[in-house]
Structure formats: C-alpha cells, structure tokens
Amino acid sequence: MKKDYFVLALGNLKHRGIRSWLTILGVFIGIAAVVALITLGNGLRDAVTGQFSSLSADKLVILNAETGMGPPGSTAITKLNEHDIEVINKVKGIEEIVPRLIRITKIEFNKETEFSYSVNLPEDKNKVEVFWGALNNIKTESGRLLKTEDRNKIVLGFGVAKNLFDKEIEAGDNVLINGKNFEVAGALEKSGSIQTNHLIIMNEKDMKELMNIGDEWDMIVVQVSDSKYTETVAEKIKEELRKDRKEDIGKEDFSVQTPLQSISGVNVILDIVNLIVAGIAAISLIIGGMGIANTMYTSVLERTKEIGIMKSIGAKNKEILYIFIIESGLLGLIGGIIGAVLGIGLAFGISGIVNLAFGSEILKVTLEYHLILGSIAFAFVIGLLSGLMPSFQASKLKPVDALRK
Amino acid sequence: METNNVIELKNVAKYYEMGDDTVRALDDVNIEIKRGDFVAIMGPSGSGKSTSMNLIGSLDLATKGNIYLDGHDIEYLEESELAQIRGKKIGFIFQQFNLIPNLTAKENVMLPMLFQEKDGAEREIRAEELLKLVELEGRMNHYPNQLSGGQQQRVAIARALANDPEVILADEPTGNLDTHTGEVVMKFLNKLNEEGKTIIIVTHNPELAKEHAKTIYSVRDGKIESVEKRVNGKWIKHR
Ligand SMILES: Nc1ncnc2c1ncn2[C@@H]1O[C@H](COP(=O)(O)OP(=O)(O)OP(=O)(O)O)[C@@H](O)[C@H]1O
Numbered sequence: 213m214k215k216d217y218f219v220l221a222l223g224n225l226k227h228r229g230i231r232s233w234l235t236i237l238g239v240f241i242g243i244a245a246v247v248a249l250i251t252l253g254n255g256l257r258d259a260v261t262g263q264f265s266s267l268s269a270d271k272l273v274i275l276n277a278e279t280g281m282g283p284p285g286s287t288a289i290t291k292l293n294e295h296d297i298e299v300i301n302k303v304k305g306i307e308e309i310v311p312r313l314i315r316i317t318k319i320e321f322n323k324e325t326e327f328s329y330s331v332n333l334p335e336d337k338n339k340v341e342v343f344w345g346a347l348n349n350i351k352t353e354s355g356r357l358l359k360t361e362d363r364n365k366i367v368l369g370f371g372v373a374k375n376l377f378d379k380e381i382e383a384g385d386n387v388l389i390n391g392k393n394f395e396v397a398g399a400l401e402k403s404g405s406i407q408t409n410h411l412i413i414m415n416e417k418d419m420k421e422l423m424n425i426g427d428e429w430d431m432i433v434v435q436v437s438d439s440k441y442t443e444t445v446a447e448k449i450k451e452e453l454r455k456d457r458k459e460d461i462g463k464e465d466f467s468v469q470t471p472l473q474s475i476s477g478v479n480v481i482l483d484i485v486n487l488i489v490a491g492i493a494a495i496s497l498i499i500g501g502m503g504i505a506n507t508m509y510t511s512v513l514e515r516t517k518e519i520g521i522m523k524s525i526g527a528k529n530k531e532i533l534y535i536f537i538i539e540s541g542l543l544g545l546i547g548g549i550i551g552a553v554l555g556i557g558l559a560f561g562i563s564g565i566v567n568l569a570f571g572s573e574i575l576k577v578t579l580e581y582h583l584i585l586g587s588i589a590f591a592f593v594i595g596l597l598s599g600l601m602p603s604f605q606a607s608k609l610k611p612v613d614a615l616r617k
Numbered sequence: 618m619e620t621n622n623v624i625e626l627k628n629v630a631k632y633y634e635m636g637d638d639t640v641r642a643l644d645d646v647n648i649e650i651k652r653g654d655f656v657a658i659m660g661p662s663g664s665g666k667s668t669s670m671n672l673i674g675s676l677d678l679a680t681k682g683n684i685y686l687d688g689h690d691i692e693y694l695e696e697s698e699l700a701q702i703r704g705k706k707i708g709f710i711f712q713q714f715n716l717i718p719n720l721t722a723k724e725n726v727m728l729p730m731l732f733q734e735k736d737g738a739e740r741e742i743r744a745e746e747l748l749k750l751v752e753l754e755g756r757m758n759h760y761p762n763q764l765s766g767g768q769q770q771r772v773a774i775a776r777a778l779a780n781d782p783e784v785i786l787a788d789e790p791t792g793n794l795d796t797h798t799g800e801v802v803m804k805f806l807n808k809l810n811e812e813g814k815t816i817i818i819v820t821h822n823p824e825l826a827k828e829h830a831k832t833i834y835s836v837r838d839g840k841i842e843s844v845e846k847r848v849n850g851k852w853i854k855h856r
C-alpha cells in the first residue's frame with residue numbers, strides 16, 4: 213500500500229513538471245550556495261594556514277633589527293656574521309644553527325628578465341636537513357633536488373619555473389642569475405606557500421661568489437633540541453648577543469623571533485578566518501534552509517484544495533501526510549543532489565579562477581564527503597519538514613475549509 | 618435511531634463569526650434522508666443550501682445539533698473513522714468538478730479506492746468499468762485540463778461511484794454545464810437512483826427538481842421553509 217502512495221507522489225511530481233522543477237530550483241540554489249561557500253571557506257582557511265605552515269615550534273630566527281626597512285646599507289646596521297654564530301653556539305640546548313642568505317636576484321630566461329628570491333643551500337649535511345625540513349621536505353616536480361656538491365646549478369620554486377616566464381623552465385635549461393649562467397637541476401612541486409613557490413635555491417658557495425657576499429648572513433635559524441625550551445633558548449641567545457655587543461636591554465640591533473611570538477599573531481588571523489568561514493557556513497545554511505522551506509511551503513500550500521478533495525473522497529489525514537511527505541522528501545533529495553553537484557562545480561570553478569589569477573595553487577578546494585552528504589541530508593530533512601508543516605495544517609482543516617482554498 | 622434514515626440532521630445550526638456579527642447560515646434545521654430517496658435542496662442564493670449539503674456529507678461540522686450518518690453521531694467519530702465511512706458511503710459531485718489536476722481521468726477514479734485500501738488491479742478494472750459507464754472509455758488517460766466541462770463532470774460521477782456508495786451528494790452538478798449536458802447528468806443520476814442509490818442534489822432550478830426529485834427541501838434564510846414529497850405524481854407538502 214505504501215508503494216501506491218510512492219507511485220502516486222512520483223506521478224504527481226512528474227505531471228507537475230515545471231512546478232516541480234521550480235521547487236527543486238529553490239532547493240538546489242540554496243544547497244549549491246551552502247556547498248560552494250563552505251568548500252571555498254575551507255579552502256581559504258587551508259590557504260591561510262599553508263602560508264604559515266613552515267613555522268614550527270622548535271625553530272627560532274635571529275634577524276638584524278633593521279632588516280627589511282629601506283635598501284641595504286641605507287642604515288648603519290651590524291650584519292649578522294660568523295662571530296655571532298660562535299656566540300650563539302655557546303647557548304645550551306641548540307641542535308643546529310643554519311645561517312641563511314635571502315636576496316632578491318635578477319633571473320633571465322628566453323630573453324625575458326624577472327626578479328625572485330635566491331636562498332642558500334647550506335654545505336653541512338645536518339644543516340641541509342633542517343633547510344629542507346623548513347620547506348616541509350618538498351619534492352621536485354621535475355629534475356632533482358640540489359646536492360651540496362653541485363656547482364652552478366639551481367633548483368626553482370614551482371612559480372618561478374612555471375609561471376614567471378612566458379615559456380616554462382624545464383630541468384636542464386640554462387638561465388642567467390644576476391648575469392651568470394646556471395643550469396636548472398630541477399623544479400619544486402607546487403606548494404601552499406607563495407614564498408616557497410618563488411624560491412631560487414643555489415649552493416652557498418655559488419651564492420656568495422655570485423653576489424660577492426663576505427662574512428655576513430641575512431638571518432640565522434636555530435633549531436633547538438627540545439621545543440619545550442624554545443623560549444628559554446631564545447632568551448639565552450639574546451643575553452649572549454647583548455653581552456657580546458655590549459648593548460642595553462631594549463636597545464638591541466638584532467631580534468630573536470620565536471614561533472610563539474609569530475604564531476600567536478598567526479593564531480589570531482587563523483581564528484578570524486575560522487570565524488569568518490563558520491559565519492559564511494551558518495549564513496548560507498540559514499539562507500539555503502529558508503529558501504527550501506519557503507518554496508516547499510508555498511508549493512504545498514497552494515495545493516490545500518487538493519487536500520480538501522482527497523479528504524472529501526475518503527482520505528485520512530495520515531494518508532494525505534504520506535503523499536506529501538514522499539513528495540517533498542523527493543523534491544528535497546533531488547534538489548539536494550543537484551545542488552551539491554552544482555556547488556562543488558562552482559567551488560572548483562572559483563578556485564580555478566583565483567589560482568589562475570595568482571599563478572599558483574593558492575586556493576586549493578577538496579571534495580568533502582561529509583559536507584556533500586550532510587547538505588543533501590539537510591535539503592532532504594528541511595524539504596520534508598517544510599512540506600510536512602503546511603500539509604499537516606491543511607490536513608487538519610475541515611474538508612469544507614480546505615476545499616474553499 | 619431509525620436505520621431507515623441514511624443521514625439525519627437534528628436541530629442543526631451553523632453560525633459563522635464575522636467579527637462582531639454572527640452569520641446564521643443555518644438555524645435549527647431538521648433533515649431526514651431516507652434510503653433510496655432522491656432529494657433536491659432548493660432555495661435562493663445565500664439561503665444555506667451548500668452549508669446544509671456540506672453538513673450532510675460531513676465535510677463540515679455543525680455549530681449546534683447532531684448529525685447522524687448511518688445512525689452514528691459523527692461528532693463522536695475519530696477523524697480516521699469518519700474519513701473511512703465518508704469515503705465508503707458517500708460519493709461527492711461538485712459544481713466545480715474538483716478533479717485532481719495532476720492525475721488522469723482513470724487515476725482520479727482510482728483514488729477513492731486507494732483510500733479504501735483496494736488493491737491496484739481491482740482499482741484499475743473498476744475505474745475502467747466506471748469510465749465506460751459514463752462513456753469516457755476514450756479519455757481514460759486524459760488529464761482534467763484536457764477534458765471538456767461535461768466530460769470532467771462525468772469523470773467526477775465515475776469517481777463518486779468508485780466505492781459503490783449508498784449516497785451521492787451533488788451540489789449544483791449542472792451549474793457549470795449547458796442545458797443539454799446538464800440533462801444528461803440528471804438522467805444519469807436518475808438511473809442511479811432507480812438502481813437503489815440515495816441521491817441528494819442542490820439546485821435552484823425548480824423544473825429540474827420537480828422533474829427528477831422525489832423530495833424537495835426549500836431553504837430560505839437558513840431555515841427549512843417547506844418539505845414536499847411526490848406521491849403518485851403529485852407534490853404534497855409535509856411541513
Ligand atoms: N465560510 C463562511 N464564512 C462566513 N459566512 C459564510 C461562509 N460560508 C457561507 N457563509 C454564509 O452562509 C450563508 C449561506 O451560504 P451557502 O453557501 O450555504 O449559500 P447557498 O444557498 O449555497 O447559496 P448559492 O446558491 O449562492 O450557492 C451565506 O449568507 C453566506 O454568506
């Protein structure tokens with residue numbers, strides 16, 4: 213007998229044709245918005261998180277206080293040097309010290325000139341390990357990683373290799389760095405971090421030679437043996453450097469950044485992003501839900517007379533409810549499925565456009581099955597309930613009142 | 618309770634509260650429908666014909682008084698029991714036809730049987746039979762909007778007969794039809810009456826009532842003005 217009601221409801225939906233599709237449209241617009249917005253919101257959060265992912269709790273960074281302000285040499289700054297490394301090395305609890313160079317360099321390829329960041333690959337094996345660890349042990353997309361014994365070879369970030377020039381750079385190609393010829397050993401795979409995508413990695417010796425760098429470092433990365441003591445080690449390093457340079461507290465010309473410092477700032481950003489994403493999800497759920505409820509409600513309400521007819525020919529309230537529950541449940545389900553598919557398409561389309569505009573895969577969206585199934589279930593349940601409500605009300609009417617509608 | 622009356626209205630009133638006003642659509646009305654009778658309810662517009670018809674068919678509840686359906690006071694019936702009895706005992710024919718627009722003629726006729734839990738094959742055979750009876754065998758799979766008014770009313774008649782009810786209620790069944798088509802419908806109701814069904818119609822056409830009915834209730838201003846019965850071809854006033 214239940215099957216008969218199912219057949220009846222299905223036939224009804226089919227014959228209502230355009231009306232059914234309009235109701236489904238109301239449902240799937242809401243669901244598509246929900247799925248697209250939440251998927252994009254999650255992608256946005258991942259993108260923001262990705263930019264900071266290289267910060268780990270067991271590393272701290274020593275910088276010149278003025279680094280980044282004005283062109284190099286514009287202020288009289290004490291550059292970090294080998295002596296500083298010796299001073300830092302006195303502090304206990306340090307696993308590895310990796311001095312780093314980061315310079316903007318000219319890169320020429322295929323008669324085009326661009327600029328990007330060159331960084332040094334350390335010579336010591338343990339330091340190399342820390343170096344790659346800071347890049348999340350990224351793999352190459354083509355060619356191979358740089359080895360310490362390579363000379364005049366470089367490895368390029370994904371963006372440099374693929375997007376910087378009209379023509380893609382491939383492993384084995386030659387490029388000019390600051391006017392000197394280098395062979396490209398490999399290109400890194402796409403990273404979530406924009407910085408990583410813009411790297412040119414070369415050996416320390418090559419870099420010092422090329423840029424005529426003497427005893428100076430742009431920053432010193434310190435890996436501590438136990439991340440519990442990162443803050444303590446940072447304090448100790450500050451103390452030693454101050455002593456060495458004979459500086460007063462608060463007047464240092466260097467800074468020691470701990471992950472806690474930088475990460476607490478990041479966490480605020482992440483909290484805000486998370487809040488925004490949750491807000492977007494909540495708003496789209498409410499709007500989507502109301503859209504579904506509204507279309508379903510009106511589509512049942514305008515059939516109050518039909519309910520009156522059915523009552524006058526002997527339908528019990530229960531039977532009327534069966535028919536309408538099946539109908540609105542089906543409409544919700546179909547609308548939910550179409551909406552989910554459309555929403556996913558929308559999210560992928562938008563992320564594709566964003567990534568194209570940025571030239572790197574900054575906004576990565578992923579299929580989330582619980583979101584998809586959840587929103588289909590949401591459409592089904594809201595559809596069912598909002599169809600149930602008016603049909604319940606109408607079924608409670610006296611037949612004569614329902615017929616008058 | 619005398620079981621000879623299929624339906625009985627006893628001191629029934631129907632009031633509508635309209636703000637401060639009370640519209641007395643029916644006041645202290647007594648109607649007895651005998652089994653096998655052909656009753657016409659007559660009266661001017663707004664006199665309360667439809668109101669009494671709705672009460673007779675238990676589509677509406679009275680403000681005062683009692684309504685008995687086959688001896689049961691409908692006030693004491695559960696919603697589902699009343700629906701079941703209504704579907705089984707009474708067939709409705711409306712002035713507006715009131716077919717379900719999304720169902721074909723055949724599906725419309727099958728619907729009352731679904732609510733009486735008849736199985737699918739039986740519903741189909743019976744619906745086809747009934748549509749043949751009203752001479753619509755060629756229109757079984759047409760939707761209401763693909764049928765003329767007269768054809769729709771015949772589908773409605775077939776639907777009213779689906780559960781082989783004892784009583785057929787028709788509120789101005791010819792109101793939306795031309796004279797000729799109306800005549801065909803009335804003849805059909807007459808035939809059903811001859812086969813033993815109790816027929817109750819609302820009409821404001823005195824000729825129609827006099828020609829086909831056996832009992833005429835005249836309603837005016839919510840009250841029964843007179844009850845006439847045809848005895849040996851003569852109309853005799855009862856009340
Ligand atoms: N739902 C309602 N609310 C308020 N008043 C109503 C309602 N239904 C009917 N009435 C009033 O009750 C009275 C009787 O109405 P009813 O429909 O029974 O008349 P009728 O005899 O069928 O008239 P007609 O020949 O025009 O169909 C009228 O005065 C009408 O205005």
Ligand SMILES: [Mg+2]
Pocket residue numbers: 666667668
């Ligand atoms: Mg009327």
